[in-house]
Amino acid sequence: MRRFGGGWGQRLFLLAGIVSVSVLVAVGVAGRAGAQAPKTLVIAIGADQTGLDPQTVQNNESGFVMSTIFDGIVNYKPGSSEVEPGLAQSWTISPDGKVYTFKLRRGVKFHDGTPMNARTVAQDLDRAINPDNPCYVLNRKVDTYDAFTFGSVKGGDVVKMDVMDDYTLRFTLPKPNAPFLSSLAMVWQGIMSPAATKQYSCDASQHPVGTGPFKFVEAVRNDHITVEANRDYWGEKAKVDRIIFRIIPESATRVLALERNEVQIVADVLPADQDRIQKNADLKLYVQPGLTILGVSMSTDLGAFKDKRVRQAMNYAVDKEAINKGLYGGATTASQGIPPVLWGYNKNVAPYPYDVNKAKALLNEAGFPNGFSTEMMVYPNPRGYNPIGGAKLGEAVQGYLAKVGVTVKISQYEWGAYLARFRHDPWEGFAISGWTGDNGDPDNFLGDLFEWGPDPNKPRTNDTSRYRNPEYEKLIQEGRETADQAKRAQIYEKANQVLHDDAPWIFINYTNQVRASRATVKGFQLNPLQMFFHMEKVSLQ
């Protein structure tokens, strides 16, 4: 006789279990479609922020979030690296270029209600300048752009700041430094509420309070950061209710998430994914030549590279168009020290064409009819200005150089080790080099990368090719000290011509900045600084 219970009970139980789990999953799956509140914009980024206090952090992901929360004294124009009024509605620069006087807006409040005026802004910037300030940034173990923007007491080049009246703030520079204005617009000089800094014992990086179009809501480590619209913003009001920065480390997953509308904007798109996005009618691709430069640095004071003709020969020997089309998704070939998005770019300077015969002739002239052997340093990982990584570019260049008789031995170093050697050791040969602009000023490229600088015994840290040309040095100095932008542009155009001729690098390209969004996202614009400025203009259809 078969008894009920036992076997039957067991099977019924199992069946019930399976059914309930299935129902749970099905409802959960179905529920996902409606899980997002209306007017939420989700942006996929590849890594987490490491702090949201503008003066105490330097990495891109932190910058992405901070660019929605903070304003600077001046801001960048939408889609541009040119400067427009920010918290200051107007300013004057003295004829000698040393005194900057800003008139601040009235009626603006920080997100915590603190009034924004010359005193509160000065309170925030005091920790950048004054070593006696209890929150002095350089006393904290943080990386910062403060010394870059304001100089430092230790370096003997710090600016003087004075509160002239409630809404007038004045900076007196020790020497004229025209890039100062562009540096103030950087996301790293966003103005933090001094009350927040005080409340959190000098470290408001987990509780940022700015004046920007969005307010900080929450950050869950390695998962997401949420900001919501600031309904009291002094400028254009946001058209979405909130923005969620979602951290998705794998780039393939980010693109999948975009296709499934789990995210609406993807921050960095690899060249390999661009085709797929362009073919998809639901998606939109945004491409702009970046504020970047990529090249192969040559040791201009050692070996065959001491001779300008050899360096030029190297530039003729490499087919840059082919590399840029094949490996970099059609990035613009480089001809000089700054990218075309920057004023001061010399349109009359064309890239070195691919000409093997010319290269061989120059090598012959320089005394190397049979070429020579040398080394190249590369690193494996991608950089912002080099999305495919150093090793791949090195191999491509090595191939071309072999055809003109230059044998290159490639040595790969892990990124940290690479930087240490590249910037501090007297290396000889080639090294993959590049740069992403900080403040949208030509001096940031031409000075930082190619100027020898004031110390007669060693070059500026990033003049890794150890390039030293007195004519060039003079031009760079002049550019820094001239206030008028039109005059500066002329100076930099000349400097770019000199640089092109001297060829301390094999100039490769200006990598494109590439982002993608759903077609329903309107008003989104790339800007050369790569930050999410002016997100108040973005709407979702």
Place this chain on the structure above:
Amino acid sequence: MWKYVAHRLIQVLPVLLGVSLLVFLGMHLIPGDVVQLLLGEKGSEADLQRLRHQLGLDQPIYVQYVRFLLGILHGQFGDSIRTRQPVLWEIGQALPVTIQLSLAALAFAVVVGLVMGVVAARRPHSALDTGTMVFVLVGISMPVFWTGILLLLVFGGILGWLPLSGVLDAGISVRRMTGMPLVDALLSGNWSAAQNAAVHLILPAVTLGGAFMATIARMARSSMLEVLNLDYVRTARAKGVHERRVVRRHALWNALLPVVTLIGLQLGLLLSGAVLTETIFGLPGLGRLTITSVLARDYPVVQGVVIIGAVIFVLANLTVDILYAWLDPRIRYS
């Protein structure tokens, strides 16, 4: 029994000392300057020197090690170099997510593995048995990253049935209590968030637990077969006990013992597999934290993670051993 436990707990100290020395040396011997990495192309000489000094990295290495060791003894693991937040806080944010994932993977592996193993053992050499074991063999052979990406592509990308990444959908928030999203959602009565968290957990748990499930199935099958051939089982059958009851009441528990041992042995693999799974599915757990910190040479975090990981590992193994003794009265530790 308690003397045994106390003995095992005291053994934790030399383990920690050894682990701390190894991880410290390991981190400091690999090339790559953390300050240089932090600043990238942008750091000036002044910046590099300043930061190195502020982080105590310009001291001789033995001084740094002693400071580190003294810190640990006071429960101070220092601050992350990358984020400037306390190491313990960073670990505290990440650890519950990994624990949630590991438990889910373990549950999946044990339940499914046991069922498959027992079912196969009940009809040895049948089509069911062979089919199950082939499936199991495939499961053991496929590496975690391959399985994970495959599942993600099929169920997340092509079919769109399951989420692509993260522990919750964007826009869903849960009050943080334990740090495990599913548990927190249940504790705060937020049923829709709990469903969402469960759905996000499916693919990662299956990925991580997959190989382990296969191993358990095989072990359960062979263990069960062995037990089913023992005298006392034959006696029970002879007494007329229903086969199902024979399996459930008499054979199963004894067959379970090797599986428990297996769990103890495999725990380490589970924790390390979590690194790959978390990266593929973008889960904010300890594995991701470790990778990011190693790549950035964030010594304090890596040291903290390894030491705490070692403690967890030792305690988990101890728990398994005690469980084993509880299950099998024949085993006694003296």
